[in-house]
Amino acid sequence: MFRVAPGRVSNHVAAITLLLATGACLFAILPEARAQVTVSIDSKSNLYASGLASVPPETHPNGEGILPPYVTLTPGTGRVLRFLSVSGSVSYNNTDAPAPYLGQFNGPDGGAVWFADSNFPTNFLTTSGTPGLISPSEPSPTTFYVDMDSLGGISGMKLFESLPSDRRVMFLAGVFLTDAEPTAPAPASLDFSSTATGRSFSDLYPLLQQTFYIGDGLTGEGTGSIQTFWVPDGATRLFLGIVDGAYFVGGPDYYDNNAGSFSATFEVTTVPEIDPTTFASVISLVVGSLALLERRRAG
Numbered sequence: 001m002f003r004v005a006p007g008r009v010s011n012h013v014a015a016i017t018l019l020l021a022t023g024a025c026l027f028a029i030l031p032e033a034r035a036q037v038t039v040s041i042d043s044k045s046n047l048y049a050s051g052l053a054s055v056p057p058e059t060h061p062n063g064e065g066i067l068p069p070y071v072t073l074t075p076g077t078g079r080v081l082r083f084l085s086v087s088g089s090v091s092y093n094n095t096d097a098p099a100p101y102l103g104q105f106n107g108p109d110g111g112a113v114w115f116a117d118s119n120f121p122t123n124f125l126t127t128s129g130t131p132g133l134i135s136p137s138e139p140s141p142t143t144f145y146v147d148m149d150s151l152g153g154i155s156g157m158k159l160f161e162s163l164p165s166d167r168r169v170m171f172l173a174g175v176f177l178t179d180a181e182p183t184a185p186a187p188a189s190l191d192f193s194s195t196a197t198g199r200s201f202s203d204l205y206p207l208l209q210q211t212f213y214i215g216d217g218l219t220g221e222g223t224g225s226i227q228t229f230w231v232p233d234g235a236t237r238l239f240l241g242i243v244d245g246a247y248f249v250g251g252p253d254y255y256d257n258n259a260g261s262f263s264a265t266f267e268v269t270t271v272p273e274i275d276p277t278t279f280a281s282v283i284s285l286v287v288g289s290l291a292l293l294e295r296r297r298a299g
């Protein structure tokens with residue numbers, strides 16, 4: 001540590017020493033800056049194909065989409081991911097939906113998109129007794145919610161809302177992986193319903209292979225503060241993509257009728273652990289130096 005020898009240094013040198021010590025302290029606390037990255041995410045990017053060499057078509061009979069984009073991450077601990085900008089819009093079906101539903105585009109936070117056909121109320125919906133599930137008596141057209149199963153090593157995801165207007169599908173989503181191909185079992189599915197984690201979290205701690213909601217990366221939609229996604233130790237890749245499926249329930253599917261894309265700008269920084277003993281030593285040095293300066297000034 002620094003030592004200030006009384007009587008042998010001028011006030012000037014002591015002041016510089018104090019500044020250097022304070023600067024070193026601040027430098028240790030500030031996060032390490034990393035370069036910003038911008039990635040384009042096609043709406044056909046199948047998040048459930050993350051880390052695979054190719055998209056297995058047999059698990060997506062109605063449209064397997066394409067491999068999702070990814071970035072490599074510098075290994076480490078205490079890493080956080082923050083999105084500085086997410087823009088663009090996507091459609092869950094701009095190809096073969098009935099005319100009223102064709103071309104419903106939504107932004108990165110997702111949309112409460114509409115759908116209605118003769119199968120919808122009976123095949124996939126049960127009772128309004130459970131929050132988020134739509135009552136069969138609810139008039140069509142109604143809106144989707146998300147209740148995806150895991151596939152291989154990649155987890156599913158849930159996003160129920162009682163109010164149809166609060167539901168969100170086709171949002172930007174992500175998953176952290178190592179360099180290895182993901183293998184089962186998948187971790188538990190995260191639940192982004194407002195009755196669970198919600199979409200307005202300030203910090204999220206996803207596991208490896210656990211898909212997570214990103215949206216626009218802000219606590220609100222286009223408003224609020226920047227959300228912090230803690231990178232799981234061991235992660236060396238971040239994949240960005242879309243969660244899609246038949247009515248957004250069950251297995252991933254129906255990627256090929258999507259349209260549009262998102263553009264996401266983000267950075268990963270490292271927040272060093274602050275060693276309490278080191279921190280206390282520096283504070284003690286600063287206080288000691290101040291006291292020395294005062295004594296010399298008084299003398």
Ligand SMILES: [Ca+2]
Nearest residue numbers: 092254255258
């Ligand atoms: Ca689709």
Ligand SMILES: [Ca+2]
Nearest residue numbers: 215216218220
């Ligand atoms: Ca948001």
